[in-house]
Amino acid sequence: MTQKPKVLVSDKLSETAVQIFRDRGIDVTFDPAIGKDKDRLLEVIGDYDGLAIRSATKVSDKVLEAATNLKVIGRAGIGVDNVDIPAASKKGVIVMNTPFGNSITTAEHAIAMMFAVARQIPEASASTHAGKWEKSRFMGVELTGKTLGVVGAGNIGSIVIERAHGLKMKVIAYDPFLTEERADKLGVEKVEFDTLLGRADFITFHVPLTEKTKNILSAEAISKLKPGVRIVNCARGGLVDEEALAHALREGKVAGAAFDVFAVEPATDSPLFNLPNVVVTPHLGAATTEAQENVALQVAEQMSDYLLTGAVSNALNMPSVTAEEAKVMGPWVKLAGHLGAFVGQLTDEPIRAINILYNGHVTTMNIAALNAAALAGVMKAANPDVNMVSAPVMAKDRGIDITTTTQEKTGAFDAYIKLTVKTDKRERSIAGTVFSDGKPRFIQIKGINIDAEIGAHMVYTTNEDVPGIIGTLGNTMGENGVNIANFTLGRSEKGKEAIALLYVDEPVPAPVLDKLASTGMFQQVKTLTFDVA
Template identity: 75%
Template sequence: MAPKVLISDKLSDAAVQIFRDRGIEVDFRPELGKDKDALAEVIGQYDGLAIRSATKVTPSILERATNLKVVGRAGIGTDNVDKEAASKHGVIVMNTPFGNMITTAEHAIALMFAVARQLPEASASTHAGKWEKNAFMGVELTGKTLGVIGAGNIGGIVCDRARGLKMKVVAFDPFLSDEKAKTMQVEKVDLDELLKRADFITLHVPLTDGTRNILSRENLAKTKKGVRIINCARGGLVDEEALADLLKSGHVAGAGFDVFAEEPAKENPLFNLPNVVCTPHLGASTSEAQENVALQVAEQMADYLLTGAVTNALNMPNVTAEEARIMGPWIRLAGHLGNFISQMTEEPIKAINILYDGSVAEMNLPALNCSVIAGIMKTISPEVNMVSAPVIAKERGIQISTTNQEQSGAFDGYIKVTVVTEERERSIAGTVFSDGKPRFIQIKGINIDAEVGSHMLYTTNNDVPGIIGKLGSLLGDHSVNLANFTLGRAAKGGEAIAIAYLDEALDPSVVKALIDTGLFRQVKPLEFDVA
């Protein structure tokens, strides 16, 4: 059955057509974005939800979204999506951070010009017929120092445009390397240095605990007299009360703000101050940007629903289409390993240790980790998936650790999963053969070669004659057919294990009959999703 997507906000016809061209059923109902009750009534029918800013994806909506796999936000901001609730429900949240980069950067440059030349006030004065030619003395951008806080995607474009305007650019960004700064032809500085030297300051960072109020009253006081400040990033990065005070005192010569701590901004300390240009969050408001993000979100959602590729996800490791193709068997193996060890473990799990050896160690390990954790958590919560599993594990206080190493054995690559409880450690390893089929290759340190089947039986016993015959005859007596059978032992006369791949699920009466023989230390039927 083809995936089904709901578009509950206004997206372009071209974006709608992308879904249809990819074979995805799509309902375009933009009226639902502002009607949460109507949205709740229908959301359970859909695999994907494409939105802009009107639709609020709340916990109550997610409770009703029983089939939902992905929410795609056409734009960068996802404040209207409860990402924690989405993760718990196993729903991927995607955005489109690159579709509006140029338009937001251009808006910052436009505000710089507007503030430098007092354009809005001059325009209003001229419209009023005043012709106050001497009242609006501006400054040139050429030769001025621009301080860029955040030199990522949008900040990087601003740096490039500012250099074209013959400005000297200094940048503060903890993640900006010396090499990258050299390539960008900007001077990398710390925040205090930027505040001290900049004639203009523009912000291009997300709002996090680390960046909130980055231009605090204390930091604003460190700026040079006559500085002009631009914010097209996020409200809350600047102490607006403190900035208003400094504008009134004349220390700050002007400001251009497109974003505010509270939006919609009906009242604000910056409003009605001289040489303060304010716009209503227009950074992404160009026809080109709106079209770009709409097309981008449609492509990303279609890729995920059809191929498993994950792009620009906020609560899941990104997986390219090529990675999804190559890693598919390894992701399935990782899930089987986690599921096997979870079915064998009855006491609470304290820690999960994952070892990647050889070729698999060079793959997308965060995605593989999610699959292992999902396999383990499925025994506890059957509805869990790769998105929700890490959240559930974290809530239960389970520690996750990962090790990767060069090829160390006969296999080109393998994964080994170990779980730690109060009582014991238990481990299992597996690999993917050239036929693309996952195999269990080691259990409890004992080497085996077992194909993964939907219904399996795991037994342990002392390595003595007659065990295999008794197991086979008893299963035959109960009309249980073996599709495959694998043995292994630690040493002659020591502990031995057997894994049987069965055609059907094992009846509890057969398990009891095996236990009653007294020959087996452990008898455990196992179930795997190999579809």
């Protein structure tokens, strides 16, 4: 008789979620205290095939080393900072989360915060509790007819937009990945960020924190705001320059703000604290009974599916393929991700369509998994938290048309993948293959043949095919202490368009890139990063 899989629930999950394991025929141990007892967890973890957690359990490399039978870790929620994912990957343990379980709750909190700041509800409540009757002091504004600026029209942002329509608000949205078709479907006007700043009566943020979005509402951006605007941030701390916003609030440029997240958390102090008409909550976006129940039920179902059938859902560190496929597909999955990362980092405008062409024996592999890897590479430029499961959902939400083409072997390579991205302004393509040593390589960019090794840090340039390019690149890098590990050139034809791809040992400082750009020899100079681990 086949032994039942064993799962340890080491954090507080609902009894309903625990019962799902039992109903599916899994031997489950519910011990929510063990997550905070590191020594005891180390003692028992070797007995279990699965570990279901929230945030209290810390899954370190030591825990994973002791987990001799562990196959899957399920996090009820989106954040996995408490799991050593690289160590889990090395150990062959799948790490799952539930990325979409709290979307409605977070969106509703943003709407609630908008109402609170519009009507000064917290201050009015405190005043009334104190025995005052300051009816004339708390003059609010209606939401009806006001213009709401939504920064980020993804999963949560889309729900906020839907709710705002119900409140009879006019909605405009800024999202670099939002297509006109998707905007029409959402019923929003797609605008540039500066336009949104100047037109919106309320602004709400629903984007991840990345290098591009850090302090997106900077002092400079605040200077472009419509007078009397109210700012809502229930997304990520660090999207707004809190000091600059506090100054604008004191000066009356901004009429109010509502924040659930802060640059430093737990937030025991902030420039926004104790200012009039500023509503603050302690990161409550996902804190509802329903959201906590949803993610618990989802993680129980996902873990059960994997342990009983091998199905993989919302995995952060593994493509959805069988163990046999993974041995062959691993390098090709890496290649697909690198191709996506290349075009994702070079494309700033909304992507309308993505075509992924498979040539040769790669067409016999799990195309869905390869597509997901390529899409994750593209989307990571906008959201570093994206994975192979959430990337297709994100692409669909943004109205991107995804197509796949397969063809028999043509050309010099036994197999290759070519990824083409289309925007309103341009079409960009890149192709790659996997050599016999198992290492992915770029073999064509913009129709120009190359042979480029892929490194963690790279520099990409475009230019006319004229003398002096190699010398300028080499001298500029050398003079500034940047070592070039590999240097690849290509051109369409003599005297026409040419490209260069440099594999360097460390990130190239911005002043060095500025020096290259200032020579006037290059049409484009761009740094690129790739996950080659």
